[in-house]
Amino acid sequence: xxxxxxxxxxxxxxxxxxxxxxxxxxxxxxxxxxxxxxxxxxxxxxxxxxxxxxxxxxxxxxxxxxxxxxxxxxxxxxxxxxxxxxxxxxxxxxxxxxxxxxxxxxxxxxxxxxxxxxxxxxxxxxxxxxxxxxxxxxxxxxxxxxxxxxxxxxxxxxxxxxxxxxxxxxxxxxxxxxxxxxxxxxxxxxxxxxxxxxxxxxxxxxxxxxxxxxxxxxxxxxxxxxxxxxxxxxxxxxxxxxxxxxxxxxxxxxxxxxxxxxxxxxxxxxxxxxxxxxxxxxxxxxxxxxxxxxxxxxxxxxxxxxxxxxxxxxxxxxxxxxxxxxxxxxxxxxxxxxxxxxxxxxxxxxxxxxxxxxxxxxxxxxxxxxxxxxxxxxxxxxxxxxxxxxxxxxxxxxxxxxxxxxxxxxxxxxxxxxxxxxx
Amino acid sequence: xxxxxxxxxxxxxxxxxxxxxxxxxxxxxxxxxxxxxxxxxxxxxxxxxxxxxxxxxxxxxxxxxxxxxxxxxxxxxxxxxxxxxxxxxxxxxxxxxxxxxxxxxxxxxxxxxxxxxxxxxxxxxxxxxxxxxxxxxxxxxxxxxxxxxxxxxxxxxxxxxxxxxxxxxxxxxxxxxxxxxxxxxxxxxxxxxxxxxxxxxxxxxxxxxxxxxxxxxxxxxxxxxxxxxxxxxxxxxxxxxxxxxxxxxxxxxxxxxxxxxxxxxxxxxxxxxxxxxxxxxxxxxxxxxxxxxxxxxxxxxxxxxxxxxxxxxxxxxxxxxxxxxxxxxxxxxxxxxxxxxxxxxxxxxxxxxxxxxxxxxxxxxxxxxxxxxxxxxxxxxxxxxxxxxxxxxxxxxxxxxxxxxxxxxxxxxxxxxxxxxxx
Numbered sequence: 001x002x003x004x005x006x007x008x009x010x011x012x013x014x015x016x017x018x019x020x021x022x023x024x025x026x027x028x029x030x031x032x033x034x035x036x037x038x039x040x041x042x043x044x045x046x047x048x049x050x051x052x053x054x055x056x057x058x059x060x061x062x063x064x065x066x067x068x069x070x071x072x073x074x075x076x077x078x079x080x081x082x083x084x085x086x087x088x089x090x091x092x093x094x095x096x097x098x099x100x101x102x103x104x105x106x107x108x109x110x111x112x113x114x115x116x117x118x119x120x121x122x123x124x125x126x127x128x129x130x131x132x133x134x135x136x137x138x139x140x141x142x143x144x145x146x147x148x149x150x151x152x153x154x155x156x157x158x159x160x161x162x163x164x165x166x167x168x169x170x171x172x173x174x175x176x177x178x179x180x181x182x183x184x185x186x187x188x189x190x191x192x193x194x195x196x197x198x199x200x201x202x203x204x205x206x207x208x209x210x211x212x213x214x215x216x217x218x219x220x221x222x223x224x225x226x227x228x229x230x231x232x233x234x235x236x237x238x239x240x241x242x243x244x245x246x247x248x249x250x251x252x253x254x255x256x257x258x259x260x261x262x263x264x265x266x267x268x269x270x271x272x273x274x275x276x277x278x279x280x281x282x283x284x285x286x287x288x289x290x291x292x293x294x295x296x297x298x299x300x301x302x303x304x305x306x307x308x309x310x311x312x313x314x315x316x317x318x319x320x321x322x323x324x325x326x327x328x329x330x331x332x333x334x335x336x337x338x339x340x341x342x343x344x345x346x347x348x349x350x351x352x353x354x355x356x357x358x359x360x361x362x363x364x365x366x367x368x369x370x371x372x373x374x375x376x377x378x379x380x381x382x383x384x385x386x387x388x389x390x391x392x393x394x395x396x397x398x399x400x401x402x403x404x405x406x407x408x409x410x411x412x413x414x415x416x417x418x419x420x421x422x423x
Numbered sequence: 424x425x426x427x428x429x430x431x432x433x434x435x436x437x438x439x440x441x442x443x444x445x446x447x448x449x450x451x452x453x454x455x456x457x458x459x460x461x462x463x464x465x466x467x468x469x470x471x472x473x474x475x476x477x478x479x480x481x482x483x484x485x486x487x488x489x490x491x492x493x494x495x496x497x498x499x500x501x502x503x504x505x506x507x508x509x510x511x512x513x514x515x516x517x518x519x520x521x522x523x524x525x526x527x528x529x530x531x532x533x534x535x536x537x538x539x540x541x542x543x544x545x546x547x548x549x550x551x552x553x554x555x556x557x558x559x560x561x562x563x564x565x566x567x568x569x570x571x572x573x574x575x576x577x578x579x580x581x582x583x584x585x586x587x588x589x590x591x592x593x594x595x596x597x598x599x600x601x602x603x604x605x606x607x608x609x610x611x612x613x614x615x616x617x618x619x620x621x622x623x624x625x626x627x628x629x630x631x632x633x634x635x636x637x638x639x640x641x642x643x644x645x646x647x648x649x650x651x652x653x654x655x656x657x658x659x660x661x662x663x664x665x666x667x668x669x670x671x672x673x674x675x676x677x678x679x680x681x682x683x684x685x686x687x688x689x690x691x692x693x694x695x696x697x698x699x700x701x702x703x704x705x706x707x708x709x710x711x712x713x714x715x716x717x718x719x720x721x722x723x724x725x726x727x728x729x730x731x732x733x734x735x736x737x738x739x740x741x742x743x744x745x746x747x748x749x750x751x752x753x754x755x756x757x758x759x760x761x762x763x764x765x766x767x768x769x770x771x772x773x774x775x776x777x778x779x780x781x782x783x784x785x786x787x788x789x790x791x792x793x794x795x796x797x798x799x800x801x802x803x804x805x806x807x808x809x810x811x812x813x814x815x816x817x818x819x820x821x822x823x824x825x826x827x828x829x830x831x832x833x834x835x836x837x838x839x840x841x842x843x844x845x846x
Contacts, residue, residue, distance in 0.1 A: 214640045421674070421798045
């Protein structure tokens with residue numbers, strides 16, 4: 001690399017000014033060139049990826065991580081397809097958000113502009129490198145990418161290809177830079193680059209995100225962890241409750257919008273909880289249940305192979321696995337109180353046929369996405385029709401929930417006068 | 424007080440849930456009750472303020488700070504008037520920002536919701552206490568207010584009055600709490616209250632703001648410091664240039680949107696700079712000029728009483744006083760480069776009759792407000808027609824420039840289904 005993070009960020013700022021002023025045509029041409037470069041350099045990228053995987057295996061990395069790290073032709077096709085969809089997306093830059101004639105006849109408008117320099121710290125998934133780079137270029141932002149050290153060779157090969165694409169269309173290679181992932185100092189330097197990095201987005205496990213949130217001196221968008229609840233209200237349809245619960249827990253248990261906790265009204269638990277427990281256990285889910293539910297669930301299952309007693313810690317756990325906590329509540333108020341206490345403000349669902357309960361739930365649950373009678377698994381930029389997604393924000397500042405292209409933009413007031421001064 | 428900051432923030436979270444669900448009528452009734460309480464308790468508030476002022480004088484506090492700290496009947500009238508205007512402002516909560524039917528027929532809408540718990544750390548201006556409290560209540564947010572220690576007794580008296588107004592209309596007094604200002608630990612605790620405070624807004628001097636930005640583990644909105652430039656382009660009208668420059672520098676030099684630096688095209692400096700220098704000096708402004716301008720300005724003024732040689736440090740200085748730096752540039756590109764290097768991204772103006780120069784300036788200056796042919800002094804929520812202002816953001820995340828009521832809101836996706844699961 002040669003340059004340290006501060007030098008890289010300064011170069012990115014210079015490049016960002018040029019990129020911000022570029023036309024949609026130039027930015028789309030860059031995305032097309034990126035697709036071509038990923039094809040031209042495919043052999044080199046796959047070779048680098050094999051070297052990363054070999055090194056990761058030698059370190060005893062588990063196969064789940066290896067799978068996230070691995071690239072093949074099919075995955076590269078998917079990555080290129082995402083870039084193709086980005087080209088088709090409308091430009092968010094230049095959008096006039098509001099405008100009026102203000103005091104003394106000054107014409108004011110608020111327009112959407114790029115954020116400037118975006119920093120991203122993530123783990124060993126090389127597809128994120130391309131996704132984030134593509135979204136940054138589309139939205140006119142320079143980006144500093146610090147991937148996981150396990151994916152270092154893959155990321156370097158990918159970024160080499162993408163940089164050559166940028167220079168092919170006359171943009172600076174500094175728009176898109178790999179930050180040295182071989183030591184923690186580079187991540188710290190990104191967190192401390194106040195005035196140089198406009199927003200830092202951590203994507204990955206809870207530990208990474210917490211570390212960035214606690215240590216950053218630059219603005220951060222917190223993403224990801226999801227302790228999502230499915231609350232079965234007394235007026236729920238039993239079939240719908242089972243479908244939604246099983247889908248939210250089992251369809252893809254390792255992702256942030258999967259359910260981690262089942263809440264059920266005490267009045268219907270004797271009738272419905274045995275059925276729900278059997279449906280989950282049929283899909284190999286382990287239940288960590290409160291003391292009120294233990295005997296009931298035990299009787300339903302007949303054994304304890306998929307049964308545990310929940311401790312208070314279970315209410316806050318994000319298992320990301322075939323496991324769910326189970327807690328009985330006394331109506332919608334009690335459910336909302338539990339969710340607002342233990343949830344991570346990601347995705348929360350109620351199953352009910354009762355109008356008032358649904359209204360109370362959506363009004364009072366404090367989360368980025370609140371569902372009535374649908375699975376939490378829909379929380380996703382693509383599903384919401386927002387286009388490419390840079391992550392799912394679990395904070396309330398700037399962006400909340402799935403973040404589309406506009407999450408990487410800011411605004412600028414432009415004021416046009418004819419000599420006005422303030423009296 | 425009794426409670427520590429963490430306990431206060433927890434109580435605020437509980438209160439915030441009730442407040443968020445309250446109707447506009449209740450929130451406006453609270454604002455009316457606040458106006459009444461400030462009238463009923465006026466004697467107690469003014470007595471507390473006199474005690475603060477006496478203590479501040481005994482400490483040798485300068486009279487400029489004493490003036491900011493001081494309340495009288497007229498200032499309290501102004502404070503009550505601001506609350507009256509807040510009552511008239513439309514509700515921002517519940518606004519539907521977008522909505523559509525997404526996959527599988529789920530109806531999605533994104534609605535504006537309160538931020539939750541807002542923290543504010545500011546200096547010794549008791550009017551900020553009421554302004555911030557009013558804006559928070561109007562937008563459905565609980566707020567923790569940590570004013571300057573010099574204003575402690577004033578703030579306690581004000582917050583006592585405001586809390587009684589809240590309970591009068593059935594809201595919790597915990598919506599609005601004074602944080603102990605007698606030690607730094609309370610500020611640190613606010614900065615570290617991750618998960619309890621949704622956004623922290625520092626308002627005050629550069630030192631306070633830097634300290635919050637560097638130390639906070641909660642989301643921050645950076646406000647305030649303004650190193651604003653007036654750039655006189657070669658095609659500027661001379662009268663307009665003088666008017667705008669003098670207004671931007673002199674109309675109220677102590678505020679963040681006042682000009683701190685004059686840039687002038689080298690080609691017109693020999694003709695125009697002497698006139699501009701004389702106009703500024705006639706208003707007692709001191710000029711810190713670059714070496715190219717020194718002899719020119721010296722000849723124009725005839726002496727050095729208002730003349731200094733600028734050092735590189737001057738380009739980044741926010742004087743907040745009758746002083747301005749002066750630098751010659753080589754056209755609009757050179758001016759923009761200087762501004763983007765030394766500015767604080769607050770308010771920047773060009774004076775020109777040239778279309779291309781104006782377009783280049785507004786497109787490429789990286790600041791919250793960019794002016795063509797008008798004074799930087801207009802950057803202000805009221806002037807922009809945004810209503811009550813909570814501060815001026817100089818960051819790009821979440822809010823940029825003057826922040827109106829919606830800056831204290833977030834959004835929530837609400838999804839209504841009929842049993843949909845993800846396939």
